[in-house]
Amino acid sequence: MPLGGVYYSKAVYEYDSYDAITNVRTDNRTLETYIYGGVRGIQRGEVSIALLDFKGEEIRFYKNSDLNRKIKEDIFDGQKWHKENATDLP
Numbered sequence: 001m002p003l004g005g006v007y008y009s010k011a012v013y014e015y016d017s018y019d020a021i022t023n024v025r026t027d028n029r030t031l032e033t034y035i036y037g038g039v040r041g042i043q044r045g046e047v048s049i050a051l052l053d054f055k056g057e058e059i060r061f062y063k064n065s066d067l068n069r070k071i072k073e074d075i076f077d078g079q080k081w082h083k084e085n086a087t088d089l090p
Contacts (some may be wrong), residue, residue, distance in 0.1 A: 001053060004058030006074050008081045011031060011035050012048040021078035022049055036069075036079055043063060052087060 004026035011033055022033040033049055035042075035066045055074065061067040 001027065003054070006055040006058075007051040008055060008078055008085070009033060010050040010052060010087065011039075011042075012050065013039065013042050013045055017050075019079070019082040020049070021055070021074055022051060024051075024058070025057075034075060036075065036082075038085045039084070053081070 002024050004024050005023065007022045009020045009022040011018045018039060020033050020035045022031055024031055031049060033047075033052045055077065059070065061070065
């Protein structure tokens with residue numbers, strides 16, 4: 001299991017890959033991945049997540065407003081990172 005926190009990532013579904021940002025939660029061993037712009041139909045298929053670069057450590061939030069602000073910031077930073085560090089998978 002990787003370190004808990006936020007990663008710049010790629011989601012690979014069938015023959016396509018999508019720029020994404022992934023949160024690794026160590027408390028319950030889950031991955032939460034946000035694909036910029038979303039993708040229809042992906043929830044019923046097999047998806048691989050490639051963690052490309054570590055953005056920051058896991059943070060606990062006590063207010064939903066703080067969490068929502070951080071998520072928006074991470075998405076913005078992730079989209080910028082992907083433009084600057086284009087990677088092709090598969």
